[in-house]
Structure formats: structure tokens, C-alpha cells
Amino acid sequence: MPELLQFCVSGLTVGAVYALVALGFTIIYNASDVVNFAQGEFVMIGGMTTVFATAAGVPLPLAVIGAILVAMVVGLLLHRLAIEPARGASPVTLIIITIGASIFLRGLAQVVFDKQFHSLPAFSGDTPIRFGGAAILPQSFWVLGGAAVIVVLLWAFFNRTLIGKAVLATAANRLAARLVGINTSFVMGLSFVMSAAIGAIAGILVTPITLTSYDVGMLLALKGFAAAMLGGMGNPLGAVVGGLAVGLLEALGAGYISSTYKDAIAFIVILVVLFAMPGGLFGKASVERV
Amino acid sequence: MGKLLSHRLAVPLVIALLVVALSFAMPSNFYYRVAALVWISALAVIGLNLLMGYAGQVSLGHAGFFGIGAYAVAVLPPQFGLHPLLAVLAGAVATAAIAFLVGRPILRLKGHYLAVATLGFGILIAMTISNEAWLTGGPDGMPVERLTLFGWRVRGADTWYWISGGLLVIGAWIACNLVASPTGRALRALHDSEVAARVAGIDVARAKLTVFVISAVYASVAGSTLALVNGFVTPDKANFLHSIELVTMVVLGGMGSILGSVAGAAILVVLPQALTGFHDYEHMILGLIMMVIMIVLRAGIVPSIAAFFQGRRNK
Numbered sequence: 001m002p003e004l005l006q007f008c009v010s011g012l013t014v015g016a017v018y019a020l021v022a023l024g025f026t027i028i029y030n031a032s033d034v035v036n037f038a039q040g041e042f043v044m045i046g047g048m049t050t051v052f053a054t055a056a057g058v059p060l061p062l063a064v065i066g067a068i069l070v071a072m073v074v075g076l077l078l079h080r081l082a083i084e085p086a087r088g089a090s091p092v093t094l095i096i097i098t099i100g101a102s103i104f105l106r107g108l109a110q111v112v113f114d115k116q117f118h119s120l121p122a123f124s125g126d127t128p129i130r131f132g133g134a135a136i137l138p139q140s141f142w143v144l145g146g147a148a149v150i151v152v153l154l155w156a157f158f159n160r161t162l163i164g165k166a167v168l169a170t171a172a173n174r175l176a177a178r179l180v181g182i183n184t185s186f187v188m189g190l191s192f193v194m195s196a197a198i199g200a201i202a203g204i205l206v207t208p209i210t211l212t213s214y215d216v217g218m219l220l221a222l223k224g225f226a227a228a229m230l231g232g233m234g235n236p237l238g239a240v241v242g243g244l245a246v247g248l249l250e251a252l253g254a255g256y257i258s259s260t261y262k263d264a265i266a267f268i269v270i271l272v273v274l275f276a277m278p279g280g281l282f283g284k285a286s287v288e289r290v
Numbered sequence: 291m292g293k294l295l296s297h298r299l300a301v302p303l304v305i306a307l308l309v310v311a312l313s314f315a316m317p318s319n320f321y322y323r324v325a326a327l328v329w330i331s332a333l334a335v336i337g338l339n340l341l342m343g344y345a346g347q348v349s350l351g352h353a354g355f356f357g358i359g360a361y362a363v364a365v366l367p368p369q370f371g372l373h374p375l376l377a378v379l380a381g382a383v384a385t386a387a388i389a390f391l392v393g394r395p396i397l398r399l400k401g402h403y404l405a406v407a408t409l410g411f412g413i414l415i416a417m418t419i420s421n422e423a424w425l426t427g428g429p430d431g432m433p434v435e436r437l438t439l440f441g442w443r444v445r446g447a448d449t450w451y452w453i454s455g456g457l458l459v460i461g462a463w464i465a466c467n468l469v470a471s472p473t474g475r476a477l478r479a480l481h482d483s484e485v486a487a488r489v490a491g492i493d494v495a496r497a498k499l500t501v502f503v504i505s506a507v508y509a510s511v512a513g514s515t516l517a518l519v520n521g522f523v524t525p526d527k528a529n530f531l532h533s534i535e536l537v538t539m540v541v542l543g544g545m546g547s548i549l550g551s552v553a554g555a556a557i558l559v560v561l562p563q564a565l566t567g568f569h570d571y572e573h574m575i576l577g578l579i580m581m582v583i584m585i586v587l588r589a590g591i592v593p594s595i596a597a598f599f600q601g602r603r604n605k
Binding site: 226233 | 405410572585
């Protein structure tokens, strides 16, 4: 039993990171129909910038803020320089552009930082907390708590603020949103900046546990994409549930079945879910209009 | 010229001329080798383009089929004493069978859901290859027996240049015929609207499955050829990044363009070779070029150039 609890905690911790990456996918996808494969690079930028800023003597809180700002600038530049000029291109073309951006950012990180693995000290110590026979790292609470705060803030933003509602309107119908006076280009830029910030926070929170390096982004983007699809593309709740589910499945699969096939287990489950529910767990069955 | 290129013999002929003409301009074995790699990639890309460009179905897992072909020639000859050519055939048959079995449920999905399903499937194949080390040598890869034909050992970059070039011409010829056939017309119809295609009496599921199986076999044969050329296989040819590379080649060259497939493959194979001098900046430059080409030449290189010349003539 303690074993199960241990697997669940580590699964949920990693799952929270997948959930944040999936949320980033969802926000950008809803605002602009772009599947942003550079989403994982935001996570990398968050972690790596914090590592190098603290190593240069910047206090951790300042380094964290700096890293989030750097990611937001990168997100904005990605939208302005690569996505906006390609407006109207086919979805596959846009995917290739974001993959190009992800390769570019990885190459840039390799030059600006280095090719080593890096870690951060845990925010509140390394003494594990004993709970029901399982040892839980304090950093896990930071990750889970951080993810929960982000989800609540996002919910409030979308439902309680005018800008948030403008984003929802743009997601629902871009033309109609423009007709009622919403600056949809601003909304799209905003969605990239927000996704970048969320990704960076995820990267900063998880670096003390999982380490970071210039090339952690691609696998995170894959898992986040899979999680978003598992939940139902475009559904924020689905993204969170999908992310946690992928993390849990991986941890349980690695613990009870085979650690070498850890990544495969998550994908097998996703394939099975998609075959049974082609729209994902929370997706609406799409009807093609003629 | 547009009419000439639309003839089903014209495109393979152009590619054949290209293969012959380029052979006169090869300064060294290294260039023969790079060109052979271009022809092999182009073969896989033509197959994937049939699926993406004509039927409008994306696959982010095609490197998995490439890997099956590659490992068939690596594993079957030493384990079962199969001749490498028979191993190529066995790989192609196995790939077709797997694509047939998986294709049915997967192709029911649409858009991004299809993308993530093919992605997951490709990753499963890649993981199996790199984890079953007793059979495949694991992440380090394994050697491949040299091909021997009628007692003659096939070797040398120039020999493989001609073999892979020949395979490419055959592949392009088959693809052109397929596109011009009733199946090809059905594929283009379902690309525009599945519902309309169904109303017109097309068995959409069957048409999609057919092209999925055919494109998988292209990838498998290309994988086998690459394994024979290199004399060595590694799992990274089956992994996600290689799938993405193939998709990028399709889109870069031009969806629905056989010549574009060759152009896309040429760029992504030659570019990293040309950039090795800047090895620190290689990824930055590669990513930048991918983005710029896709922003500027959205329809892909060959269709964009064709449209440019057509526009000039009409003025």
C-alpha cells in the first residue's frame, strides 16, 4: 500500500507538469488554432534561465521572475515573428513552423547555456515528509500547489475578467469576436505570452526534482500534446485531467509493469482511449458540416 | 510545361534525368553517399506525401515503418539465414500487415487526434526496437550484413547511388500511376470533403487504408535500403524526430507534389551536411531555415515555384 501511495505522489507530481504543458497547448490552440510544438521549450527556458541566473548570484525569487519574463518575451516573439506572418497557412504548415521554432530555441539554449544537465536546490529543503509509509519530497508540494494556483488563476482570468472573456470569445468564433471589437491579434499574442509563462513556471518548479537541460523540451511537448488530446483538444479541464492521468499512468506502469516501457504505457492508454472515444475524454464528438 | 509535368511518365523521367545528370557532377565518394541518402529519404517522403498531400491524412509515426524495414534486413539474415533481398520483402510484407491492422482504427480519427494516435504508434515501435536489445542490439544499434547479388558484393557509394536512384524512379513512377488511377481520384476527393466523397460512392475507409498501407511500404523499403547502404542500423531512424523530419520534408517540398518530395528530402539531408562546419549553430540555423521557408513558401518549394512561373506567364 505505501508503494502505491509513493507511485501516485510521484505520478501526480510529473503529471502536474504535463498538465501545465497541456494547458499551454490548449490556451494557444483555442486562441489561434495553432498546435505549438515549442511549448516544451518554454519549460526548458524557465528551468535553464533560473539555474544560470542563480549560479550568477541572483537571488532565487528574482531569478524566477526573470526566467518567467524571458519566457514571456520568447513567447511574444514567437507569435509576432513566426506565427503572425504565417497567418492563413494550413495546420500542418503551422506545426512545422513551431517545430522549427523548437529546434531553433533548443539550438539557441545550447549556445547561450550549455549541454549539461542542471538542477536547482529544492525550495524548502530535501527532508522527505513521511505520509502513510510513503516519503514525499517537499518540492512535490511546490509543483502540485503551483499547478493548482495556476489553474485557479486561469479560471478566474477567463471567467472574471473582460480580457479573459475576450479570449474565450476569440476561441469560440474569431470573426464574431472581431466584429464586436475584440483585437484578436492581441488576444493571440496574449495567449502565447500566457502559455510561455505557464510553461516557464512548470519548468522552474520541477527542475529540483527532474533536472533540466537544453533538450528536455521535445519529450515534454510530446507528453503535453498527448495529455491535451487525451482530455479533448481545446478543453482546459481536459488538459489538466489528461496531464495528471498521463503522469499517474506512467508512474504506475513503471512501478508495476516495466520501467523500460514507461513512456509506452501512457501512449497505449491514449491509443485505447482515442479508439473508444475519438474526441478524447472530454471532447465533443465533432460533426462535419457540409 | 505544366501539361507535360502532369503526364504520368514525365515526373519519373525528370527524376531519372536528375539522377543521371547529377552523377556527372560528383566530385567524390562523399557526394555520392549524400546523394544516395537523398534518394532514399525521397522514396520514403513520396510515400508519406501520398498519404498527406493526396489523402490529407497526417502521420507523425512513419519513421516506425522505416524502422521496421531497416531492422528486417538487420535481423532476418543472421537469425534466419534469409537473403537480404528476401528480408527487404519480408519487411515490406510485415509493414503492410501492421499498417493494415493498425490503419483501420487509427484512420477513423481526424486531424490532431489522428496526429497523436500515429505519434503514439510510432513511439511504440521505436521503443520496442530500442528496448528489445537481445534482438536489435538496443540503443547502440546493430550491424547489417552486406548485400551479395549472384556472388557479387554490392559496395561503394557510387553503386548505391545508382541502386537508390533507380528505386526512387520506380517509386515515383508507381506513385504517379496511383495518383492518376481511380484510387488517386478518390483520395483527392476525400481530401476535399469526406462527406462529399462518400456521397459520390467512394469507400472512404478503404481508400484511406489503401494509401496508408502503400505509404507504409514505401517507408519500409526506404528503411531497408538505408540499412543496407550504411551496413548498420540504429533505433533513432525509427524515432519521433525522424518521423517529424519526414513530415517536414513533405511540407517543405510541397504537399501533393512528387517532385517536391525529392526537393524537400534534398534540403533536409544536404543542409545538416553543409552546416557541420558551424556545429555549434547547426540547430539554430536549421530551425531558422525551416521557419523562414514555411513562412515565405507556405505551399512548399515546388508548388510555390510552379505558381510563380505560371503567374509570370499569365501576365
